[in-house]
Amino acid sequence: MRGNIISYIEMCQKEGSNSLQRGMNFRLRGGHSVILMSLRTNAPYQDEIQEEGTVLIYEGHDAAKQKGVLKPKKLDQPEYRKTGTLTEKGKFHKAAQGYKAGTKGPDIVKVYEKIKSGIWSDNGFFHLVDSWIQSDGQRNVFRFKFVAVENVVDESTSEDLKNREVARSRIIPTGVKLAVWKRDGGKCVTCGAADELHFDHIVPYSKGGTSLKVENIQLLCARHNLQQSAKIQ
Ligand SMILES: [Zn+2]
Secondary structure: OOEEEHHHHHHHHHHHEEEEEEOOOOOOOOOOEEEOOOOOOOOOOOEEEEEHHHEEEEOOOOOOOOOOOHHHOOOOOOOOOOOOOOHHHHHHHHHHHHHHHHOOOOOOEEEEEEEEEOOEEHHHEEEEEEEEEEEOOOOEEEEEEEEOOOOOOOOOOOOOHHHOOOOOOOOOOOOHHHHHHEEEEOOOOOOOOOOOEEEEEEOOOOOOOOOOOOHEEEEEHHHHHHHEEEEEH
């Protein structure tokens, strides 16, 4: 669920991968893709949340460090490997261009955000809708545009269904997440549990609640989060 807080191990288990070392993982096991993001001040990439949390602009990741190669941060981000196959970035780029050209539906991407060391937030599902190459002043980097979606149909669903308009959703800004985490001491505000935590909206979107204000977000454990949603419905 969007807003769940999980450890690195849980994140890997959820995605059925032994290790999610790479920032960009195209169609893991043939299903949805997974990207890792970080908006912390020392983050290595220029990721950006726009349009009130509904859009994520994500920077492609650099080539792996290799012996005898210049620093990857100084090199253009490669679309192809030396062997001529697409890099992960190249695969995302091809998928985004295919969607733009109308030859396929949008790729479905799960986004995880590192909020503190070892602590990740499940930012939910997104559609990959655009990509381009731009200069960062020194070299060319890839940029990808993802739009948050509320619900995702299963990968086995037909392209036609996938193309239907999906309700837009929102991401809680990183600054808000960090402030809430600190204020609530990394624990459920109701019972003090420190596991299976979730960023909960006190007033939900559907009732006009915002994700931009620290006052409207709180930490709840899975149990109390469920109780809270039951009360609202
Ligand atoms: Zn609780």
